[in-house]
Amino acid sequence: MILDLTVKLVENQQQLEDALFVRREVFVKEQGIPLPLEQDQYDAEAQHIVVYHQEAPIAAGRVRRIAEKVAKVDRVCVLPDFRRKQVGVKMMEVLEKFAVLHHSSHAIDTIKIHAQSHAVPFYEAQNYKITSPEFIDGGTAYRAMEKHFTL
Numbered sequence: 768m769i770l771d772l773t774v775k776l777v778e779n780q781q782q783l784e785d786a787l788f789v790r791r792e793v794f795v796k797e798q799g800i801p802l803p804l805e806q807d808q809y810d811a812e813a814q815h816i817v818v819y820h821q822e823a824p825i826a827a828g829r830v831r832r833i834a835e836k837v838a839k840v841d842r843v844c845v846l847p848d849f850r851r852k853q854v855g856v857k858m859m860e861v862l863e864k865f866a867v868l869h870h871s872s873h874a875i876d877t878i879k880i881h882a883q884s885h886a887v888p889f890y891e892a893q894n895y896k897i898t899s900p901e902f903i904d905g906g907t908a909y910r911a912m913e914k915h916f917t918l
């Protein structure tokens with residue numbers, strides 16, 4: 768399949784609904800996470816991202832500031848048919864750039880992630896380092912990871 772990708776920082780309601788659609792497909796339908804846990808209060812404050820293949824949404828994620836110099840990336844997901852095609856990496860690059868540049872007046876120097884344990888190699892490939900032992904949240908195994916940035 769030849770990919771025809773458009774990566775969008777979400778700026779309208781339709782794009783937000785498209786991002787939430789992908790998250791429901793992956794986290795709720797595929798992984799069995801309850802919808803009230805998947806969509807939470809942080810959606811209102813986060814910067815969301817959505818990726819389209821042609822006109823269809825195929826990947827999503829979000830980033831938000833959680834402390835003076837720290838942002839958190841979460842809800843990163845790619846529909847199964849589009850995995851291992853570098854879509855996740857492209858999305859992370861845009862989320863990182865947004866976090867570091869958008870907040871440059873109060874420089875973000877760290878991005879934290881709670882990585883599902885199976886996704887640790889994906890984040891390690893992008894230079895995130897493990898910072899915690901494995902822990903369980905809502906039946907899913909995670910490790911804390913983080914990456915540091917210098918402006």
Ligand SMILES: CC(C)(COP(=O)(O)OP(=O)(O)OC[C@H]1O[C@@H](n2cnc3c(N)ncnc32)[C@H](O)[C@@H]1OP(=O)(O)O)[C@@H](O)C(=O)NCCC(=O)NCCS
Pocket residue numbers: 793842843844845846849850851852853854855856857881882883885886888889890892
């Ligand atoms: C994790 C996820 C977002 C990765 O997205 P993706 O688009 O498939 O990842 P990419 O193609 O950009 O991967 C980049 C690199 O990360 C590593 N990687 C990605 N997925 C991997 C896997 N399942 N196992 C081992 N390494 C992996 C590889 O080094 C890969 O490069 P390569 O394909 O050239 O070897 C995707 O598998 C997904 O949506 N999973 C379900 C939801 C989820 O678990 N999200 C993470 C929540 S913390």
